[in-house]
Amino acid sequence: MVKLYVLPCAGYDRPGGAITRAVAExxxxxxxxxxxxxxxxxxxxxxxxxxSLLSSPVIVxxxxxxxxxxxxxxxxxxxxxxxxxxxxxxxxxxxEEKRVxxxxxxxxxxxxxxxxxxxxxxxxxxxxxxxxxxGAPEENDLSIRVDKFTMTVRRGYHxxxxxxxxxxxxxxxRVGATDVLQxxxxxxxxxELEEVGKTVELGxxxxxxxxxxxxxxxxxxxxxxxxxxxxxxxxxxELINESxxxxxxxxxxxxxxxxxxxxxxxxxxxxEYAAAKARKELERQTSGGGDS
Amino acid sequence: MTSESEPEKTFMGVDRTKIPWWPRIDYDxxxxxxxxxxxxxxxxxxxxxxxxxxxxxxxxxxxxxxxFCKACQKxxxxxxxxxxxxxxxxxxxxxxxxxx
Numbered sequence: 302m303v304k305l306y307v308l309p310c311a312g313y314d315r316p317g318g319a320i321t322r323a324v325a326e327x328x329x330x331x332x333x334x335x336x337x338x339x340x341x342x343x344x345x346x347x348x349x350x351x352x353s354l355l356s357s358p359v360i361v362x363x364x365x366x367x368x369x370x371x372x373x374x375x376x377x378x379x380x381x382x383x384x385x386x387x388x389x390x391x392x393x394x395x396x397e398e399k400r401v402x403x404x405x406x407x408x409x410x411x412x413x414x415x416x417x418x419x420x421x422x423x424x425x426x427x428x429x430x431x432x433x434x435x436g437a438p439e440e441n442d443l444s445i446r447v448d449k450f451t452m453t454v455r456r457g458y459h460x461x462x463x464x465x466x467x468x469x470x471x472x473x474x475r476v477g478a479t480d481v482l483q484x485x486x487x488x489x490x491x492x493e494l495e496e497v498g499k500t501v502e503l504g505x506x507x508x509x510x511x512x513x514x515x516x517x518x519x520x521x522x523x524x525x526x527x528x529x530x531x532x533x534x535x536x537x538x539e540l541i542n543e544s545x546x547x548x549x550x551x552x553x554x555x556x557x558x559x560x561x562x563x564x565x566x567x568x569x570x571x572x573e574y575a576a577a578k579a580r581k582e583l584e585r586q587t588s589g590g591g592d593s
Numbered sequence: 594m595t596s597e598s599e600p601e602k603t604f605m606g607v608d609r610t611k612i613p614w615w616p617r618i619d620y621d622x623x624x625x626x627x628x629x630x631x632x633x634x635x636x637x638x639x640x641x642x643x644x645x646x647x648x649x650x651x652x653x654x655x656x657x658x659x660x661f662c663k664a665c666q667k668x669x670x671x672x673x674x675x676x677x678x679x680x681x682x683x684x685x686x687x688x689x690x691x692x693x
């Protein structure tokens with residue numbers, strides 16, 4: 302059954318805020334599939350809250366035209382957000398109870414419609430994740446298909462068991478996330494990078510990624526000093542999904558010990574490891590644990 | 594369901610069971626998030642098991658834990674999770690590989 306995430310702005314600074322809260326409570330009381338969301342928890346990115354937001358259709362109820370709740374829902378990566386603006390459905394001169402009733406009617410209508418649509422519209426994100434298909438496949442790429450996953454590995458790169466790659470460029474190395482990683486985490490909507498100048502060791506975390514499925518640390522695959530960050534990722538985190546081995550790179554580093562490359566896998570070894578990982582993921586999904 | 598708890602067998606070529614990397618729980622701090630178990634909900638690798646009365650978290654499958662991943666530590670509201678020193682673990686991995 303499709304759960305529904307209803308997010309009232311519950312704003313304290315506008316009269317409409319109280320109405321949104323009353324509406325959400327009434328709707329949740331009459332419909333057991335409705336979960337009431339919390340703007341505060343989304344602001345703090347409470348993991349349980351994030352999961353509810355990202356795994357359900359979202360109906361936002363905003364008390365005024367600032368649309369704070371819609372903004373936070375979208376900033377946190379929600380798709381399929383439907384917004385109800387209290388000011389558009391009620392007259393501020395009316396008594397509060399009348400305004401609550403009016404908004405409840407609108408929300409009920411949206412709920413009814415969303416149930417009638419078969420299986421609720423799935424996130425239409427496959428278009429972006431499938432984009433690499435459009436680009437000409439690199440001669441240097443190796444691919445393996447495991448069920449629904451087609452994973453690509455770039456020859457000549459070195460790979461960590463944490464699913465990050467290293468490519469040697471003269472005295473420097475470039476690092477990034479592998480195609481396997483980006484497929485496992487799904488659509489990345491937020492990237493936080495470490496600052497240039499920071500020295501990190503293999504295994505240290507430096508920055509993090511957030512996707513519609515999870516949040517994770519960037520685990521550095523080789524020791525060294527960061528000399529460049531991929532600034533484009535701040536505005537376009539999806540580059541990691543679209544082009545993990547090229548435009549979606551993370552850092553350029555000055556390595557402290559290139560012999561560490563021996564600790565990493567080559568393309569063929571990593572491809573085998575990736576296939577095993579994908580099989581495990583598929584097993585996990587079919588054995589009931591997965592939800593995608 | 595056994596497949597779910599089956600860990601990766603090696604990490605960087607070293608038998609995973611030789612690498613002591615998993616979360617340590619400070620039971621003076623852990624309150625199981627009052628039954629919310631944020632770490633349990635977050636981690637997809639079935640490392641944790643929830644306890645009740647009182648609510649606490651427990652490490653059930655230590656070798657399922659992804660070596661070097663500390664993501665659950667950062668999101669623990671009580672700061673009750675810690676991990677070994679990464680540099681120690683890296684040294685150990687290098688030593689194990691050298692022994693070959």
